Structure formats: structure tokens, C-alpha cells
Amino acid sequence: MDLHGFLKALARRWPTVVVCLVLATGAALAATSLSTPVYEARTQLFVATRTGDDTAQMNQGQSFSQARVQSYAAIVTTRQVTRPVVKELRLRTTPEELASRITAVAPLNTVLIDITVRDTEPKRAARIANAVAQRFSAVVERLEAPKRPPGSERSGKSLRTADGTSPVSLGVTQEAVAPIGPVSPRPLLNLAAGVLGGLLLGAGLVALRETLDTTLKTSEALGEFTALPGLGTIPYDRNVPRQPLVSADGHCHRAEAFRKLRTNLQFSQVDEPPRIIAVTSSVPGEGKTNTAVNLALSLAEAGLSTCLVDGDLRRPCVASTFGLVQDAGLTTVLIGQARIEDVMQQAGGRLSVLASGAVPPNPTELLASARMEEVLRELADTYEVVIVDTAPLLPVADTLGLASFAQGALLVVRAAKTSREQVRTAAESLDRVSVRVLGTVFNMAPVPRGNRYGTYGSYGELPAPRVSDPRKEASAATRLAGEK
Ligand SMILES: Nc1ncnc2c1ncn2[C@@H]1O[C@H](COP(=O)(O)OP(=O)(O)OP(=O)(O)O)[C@@H](O)[C@H]1O
Ligand SMILES: [Mg+2]
Incomplete structure (x- = not known):
């Protein structure tokens, strides 16, 4: 990415x-x-060396302090210092816990030691810091006042004081005061x-x-992935569930998209225009029915005698979309209870609709039956185009049998929803039963920003060509009969 x-x-x-x-x-x-707010109190100690008056001894004393001050800093958090402090201030804590709240730092090349103490009360933090400083000074001075090793009096360079007391003394340069604000x-x-x-x-x-995310987000990505012609991109429109039908004369984006789909479909197969087209998709809810219905309407409005067949015997929706009767239709014809013309319904203009009929218990067998093939052939003899709405390919096997009787299939892909794997599996399953995929329809595509308002309507669009002339129709029918 x-x-x-x-x-x-x-x-x-x-x-x-x-x-x-x-x-x-x-x-x-x-x-x-x-x-809980935490306060930090800080105190500073100065490490002085008791030396003679001459410069050499003073310098020696200075170096002595600087060398030792780092070690002194490490003593601050020892039990020798913290235990008496806990006792003296009657703190409700252990010496170890107190040590974890104390930090002692000796800045490099100085004889200073900074001691900071953290506590949840500002005054107590200052009291502890001062007590620690006092206790620490006493501990260091006691440590630095050991017994004289034998013969050390003769060593002229000794820093030990003549009276055997500690050569260092620690003085407070900055007493801890209660901090105003917390550090955390x-x-x-x-x-x-x-x-x-x-x-x-x-x-x-x-x-x-x-x-x-392996879904396809653009029609270009779909084209690249499937290597199939992208015949149409239908924009997402939240009014579709309430208003599923679009008029081919309409000026909305969807109307324009279906006109384009119709034109692309007609131009894509000029030599051998398919007369029976199955509209399918990989998974449910991608917009097969909506595409089939509006494509059929669009073809009918372009002057082609069109038949729309509801070949989805699991969730038939075509009849309800047009407000037609669903109970008599394809299945009624398939089981021989009626002739096609008895159950064919008109949806206005040149569009006829063959509803699903009663939902059968065995849709897969019915749709793959020889009778189904016959029905489609009869329809193709009567109408210039037959559009068949189908069930999705991946969850059920119904559509594979039916699609093999069609002369081409349109694969509907829902934008940003159908995964690449689903599209691939669907295309491969159609290929396995030798169904020619005419192209893809990219449905519910996001509307490009600049395109949200206004449209040029049918500006620049060519009049929809008719599928064929009557002679060609007859030869196409013969060819179809020969193929099947
Ligand atoms: N372009 C669109 N914009 C917005 N909503 C859409 C669009 N196309 C279809 N829909 C909505 O998506 C839902 C599914 O559409 P449709 O019934 O056509 O899909 P389907 O593939 O036939 O589903 P099924 O597999 O259940 O038969 C419906 O509610 C429909 O109104
Ligand atoms: Mg459907």
C-alpha cells in the first residue's frame, strides 16, 4: 500500500x-x-574535606571528595540511612519501600549530592528528605572515621585528621521544602x-x-483482478430498497449507469449477441435481482422485446419488485401445470415477466432439468432478449445448471463487500460448466465526489442498437437450437 x-x-x-x-x-x-498525585522534595548536600591550609593539601582534599562523592550517593538508599528515618518519622512503610522513593545523584566533577524524595503528601516528602540528608551525613562521617592503620602517621600524603575524626563533613546547601505542585x-x-x-x-x-481487506473497491481493481470486461458500474443509492426500479429516461446516476450497462452489453457481443443472459453473483445480496430487473427494463425501453425470468427459486423477488403475482410462473411451467403464455405477466411496454411460481423443494434439479432448457429456448424464440435472475453461485448449486443453458452470464460484484476469493471461485465455477461470462457489473459503487450533484443526462450517448434484424433473429434462433 x-x-x-x-x-x-x-x-x-x-x-x-x-x-x-x-x-x-x-x-x-x-x-x-x-x-494519586505524587510530590517530590529535594535537598542538596555539600561534601567538604578537612585538610591543612596549604594549596597542595586543599587540592588533594578536593580530588578526594570528587572521587568519593559517587560512592556516597550510593549509600543514601541503604538500610543504614532509611531504617532510622522510618523510625524517627514513624512512617508506615518499610526501609526498602522508602529507599525505592529516594533518588541520590552526584553531578560529575562536583562535590554535591542531590537527594530527592517522592511522597503522596508534599510536607511529608520534605520532612523525609531532610531526615534522610541528616542521617546520611552522619553515616558517611562515621564511615570515614575508621581506626588509623599502623604507620599512617608517617605518610605525609594522608588526609586523615590528626585527632582520628572523619576527614569529610557534609553540609546542607539547600534544605527541602514542601513542593507546591505534584510531579505526577x-x-x-x-x-x-x-x-x-x-x-x-x-x-x-x-x-x-x-x-x-481483500474486497474489491474500484471497478478498475475488479477489471484487473478478473480480466473480464467491466460492463457497468452501478452507484450506491440508499433509495434503492424503497424504489428499486429506475426509468431508462431518468436523469439520476443509476438510470445513466443502467443505460451504459445496456449499451456496453449490446456493443460487447456484436457478432453473436446473446439472447439468454443469466445475471448472477458469488454470494447473496450483491444486487443480482436489482441489476436483472433494471437491465431488463432498460432493454425493453430501448425497444427490444424482453422477457425477465425469475430463476432464483430460493429467494424469488422479481414479481414483488414489479408488484406482480409470484405464485404462477416458472415452476408452474416446469411441472407442466401451465403453458408459458398462461403465466407470463406484463410489466409495461415491451417487458414480460415470468415469475418464479411456487417455491419447490428441489430447485437444483428443476433448474438443471431438460424442461428448463426447453422453456428457455421457447422464450428465446419469442423474445429478443431473455434476462434470467438467479441464486448466488457459492452457497447453492442451482445456478450452475441453469447458467449452462444461457448464452452468457453477467457477474455482479458488490463493491467493498465481495472478496477476491469469492469472485475468483464464482468465475471458476462458471468456467467449469463452460458458461461464457460476458462481463462484470460493479454494484453499489461509491459515487465519485464531483459527481454527486447534477448530471449531463444522456448527453453524448448513442441510441441503443437493436440486437438484430428479423432475419438475423431467425438465424440466431436456429443457431441456438443447434447449440443446445
Ligand atoms: N445500487 C444499489 N444501491 C443501494 N442498494 C442496492 C443497490 N442494489 C441493490 N441494493 C439493495 O441491496 C439489497 C440486495 O439487492 P438484491 O436483492 O438485488 O440482491 P441479490 O443479489 O438479488 O440478493 P439475493 O442473493 O438475496 O437474491 C436490496 O435491499 C437492494 O435494495
Ligand atoms: Mg435476488
């Missing part, structure tokens, strides 16, 4: 980013308000971390979902 693709994915999946942002910011604010939590820092974390999490999730 390149940067452009990622930005487009971000724009499309912005709700994910917003949800992550809100959750992370909320978590940061909750953590800030729930956490830091609301602004937490908020910034929450916002940044939320954005990063959102962007990461978008990238992950995009990588795992």
Missing part, C-alpha cells in the same frame, strides 16, 4: 481513527483523574500522549484492516 492508497484508506475509514482517538484520550483523562500525574502530557496514541492506534488499525 503506497502513501496515496493509505491516505485514501484513512479518509474512507475515518470513523476507526475517531473511535481510537476518543478511547485513548478518554483513557488518558481517566488515568489522570484516578491516579501531568494532565497536559497525559492528554498529548492520549491524543497521539489514539491517532497512531487508529492509523495502525486502518493500515491493518486495509492489508487484511
Whole structure:
């Protein structure tokens, strides 16, 4: 995924980013308000060396202090210091826990030691820091006042004092005072971390979902993936469930899309125009019925005598879409209870509809029967085009038998919903039974932004060519009869 693709994915999946942002910011604010404030009190000690008055001894003393000050800093958190402090201040804690709240640092090339103590009460933090400093000074001075090793008096370079007391003394340069504000939590820092974390999490999730998402988002991607002609792109329109039919004369995007589909279909097979076309798809709900119905309407409005057959015997919807009777139709003819002309219904103009009839218990066998083939052939003899709405290919085997009697199939693919694997499996199953896939119809495609308002209507569109002349029709019928 390149940067452009990622930005487009971000724009499309912005709700994910917003949800992550809100959750992370909320978590940061909750953590800030729930956490106990921690205060930090700081004191500073100066390590002095008791030496003689001459410069050499002073320099020696200075180096001595600098060399030792790091070791002194390590003593601050020992039990020797913390235990008496806990006792003295009657703290409800252990020396080890107190040690974990103390930090001692000796800045390089100085004889200073900074001691900081953290506590949930500002005054107590200062009291502890001062007590630690006092106790620590006493411990160091006691440690630095050992017994004299034998003969050390003769060593001119000794720093030990003549009276055997400690050569170092620690003085407080800065006493700890109760801090005004807490060091944690830091609301602004937490908020910034929450916002940044939320954005990063959102962007990461978008990238992950995009990588795992194998659906087809554009008609170009569909064309590249299937290598089939893209005969139409039908835009998503939320009014479709209420208003499934479009008028070919309409000026909405869907009307224009179905006109284009009709034109592309007619131009794509000029030499051998298919007369029986099955409209199918991989999985349920991709828009087969809607495409079949509107394509049939569009062909009829272009002057072609068209028959629409409801070949979906699992979820028949064609009759209800036109407000026609469903109970008498294809299955009635297949079981020999009626002739085609007895159950054929008119949907206005040149469009006739053969509804599904009663739903049978064995749709797969009925649709693959020799009688079904005969019915389709009879219809193709009577009408210029026969459009057959079908059941989806992957969940049931009904359509494979039926499609093998058609002269071509249209594969409907729902934008951003049908996976590549589903499209591939559907196309392969049609190929296995030697059904010619005329092309794809990319349904429920997002409407391009610039195209949302206004349309040029049928500007520049050529009049729809008729399928064939009567002589050609007759020869096509003969050819069909010969093929079957
Ligand atoms: N271009 C579109 N824009 C918006 N909604 C659509 C579009 N095409 C179809 N729909 C809606 O999608 C749903 C499924 O459509 P349709 O019944 O045509 O699919 P189907 O493939 O025939 O489903 P099934 O497999 O159940 O027969 C319906 O509610 C329909 O109104
Ligand atoms: Mg359907």
C-alpha cells in the first residue's frame, strides 16, 4: 500500500481513527483523574574535606571528595540511612519501600549530592528528605572515621585528621521544602500522549484492516483482478430498497449507469449477441435481482422485446419488485401445470415477466432439468432478449445448471463487500460448466465526489442498437437450437 492508497484508506475509514482517538484520550483523562498525585522534595548536600591550609593539601582534599562523592550517593538508599528515618518519622512503610522513593545523584566533577524524595503528601516528602540528608551525613562521617592503620602517621600524603575524626563533613546547601505542585500525574502530557496514541492506534488499525481487506473497491481493481470486461458500474443509492426500479429516461446516476450497462452489453457481443443472459453473483445480496430487473427494463425501453425470468427459486423477488403475482410462473411451467403464455405477466411496454411460481423443494434439479432448457429456448424464440435472475453461485448449486443453458452470464460484484476469493471461485465455477461470462457489473459503487450533484443526462450517448434484424433473429434462433 503506497502513501496515496493509505491516505485514501484513512479518509474512507475515518470513523476507526475517531473511535481510537476518543478511547485513548478518554483513557488518558481517566488515568489522570484516578491516579494519586505524587510530590517530590529535594535537598542538596555539600561534601567538604578537612585538610591543612596549604594549596597542595586543599587540592588533594578536593580530588578526594570528587572521587568519593559517587560512592556516597550510593549509600543514601541503604538500610543504614532509611531504617532510622522510618523510625524517627514513624512512617508506615518499610526501609526498602522508602529507599525505592529516594533518588541520590552526584553531578560529575562536583562535590554535591542531590537527594530527592517522592511522597503522596508534599510536607511529608520534605520532612523525609531532610531526615534522610541528616542521617546520611552522619553515616558517611562515621564511615570515614575508621581506626588509623599502623604507620599512617608517617605518610605525609594522608588526609586523615590528626585527632582520628572523619576527614569529610557534609553540609546542607539547600534544605527541602514542601513542593507546591505534584510531579505526577501531568494532565497536559497525559492528554498529548492520549491524543497521539489514539491517532497512531487508529492509523495502525486502518493500515491493518486495509492489508487484511481483500474486497474489491474500484471497478478498475475488479477489471484487473478478473480480466473480464467491466460492463457497468452501478452507484450506491440508499433509495434503492424503497424504489428499486429506475426509468431508462431518468436523469439520476443509476438510470445513466443502467443505460451504459445496456449499451456496453449490446456493443460487447456484436457478432453473436446473446439472447439468454443469466445475471448472477458469488454470494447473496450483491444486487443480482436489482441489476436483472433494471437491465431488463432498460432493454425493453430501448425497444427490444424482453422477457425477465425469475430463476432464483430460493429467494424469488422479481414479481414483488414489479408488484406482480409470484405464485404462477416458472415452476408452474416446469411441472407442466401451465403453458408459458398462461403465466407470463406484463410489466409495461415491451417487458414480460415470468415469475418464479411456487417455491419447490428441489430447485437444483428443476433448474438443471431438460424442461428448463426447453422453456428457455421457447422464450428465446419469442423474445429478443431473455434476462434470467438467479441464486448466488457459492452457497447453492442451482445456478450452475441453469447458467449452462444461457448464452452468457453477467457477474455482479458488490463493491467493498465481495472478496477476491469469492469472485475468483464464482468465475471458476462458471468456467467449469463452460458458461461464457460476458462481463462484470460493479454494484453499489461509491459515487465519485464531483459527481454527486447534477448530471449531463444522456448527453453524448448513442441510441441503443437493436440486437438484430428479423432475419438475423431467425438465424440466431436456429443457431441456438443447434447449440443446445
Ligand atoms: N445500487 C444499489 N444501491 C443501494 N442498494 C442496492 C443497490 N442494489 C441493490 N441494493 C439493495 O441491496 C439489497 C440486495 O439487492 P438484491 O436483492 O438485488 O440482491 P441479490 O443479489 O438479488 O440478493 P439475493 O442473493 O438475496 O437474491 C436490496 O435491499 C437492494 O435494495
Ligand atoms: Mg435476488
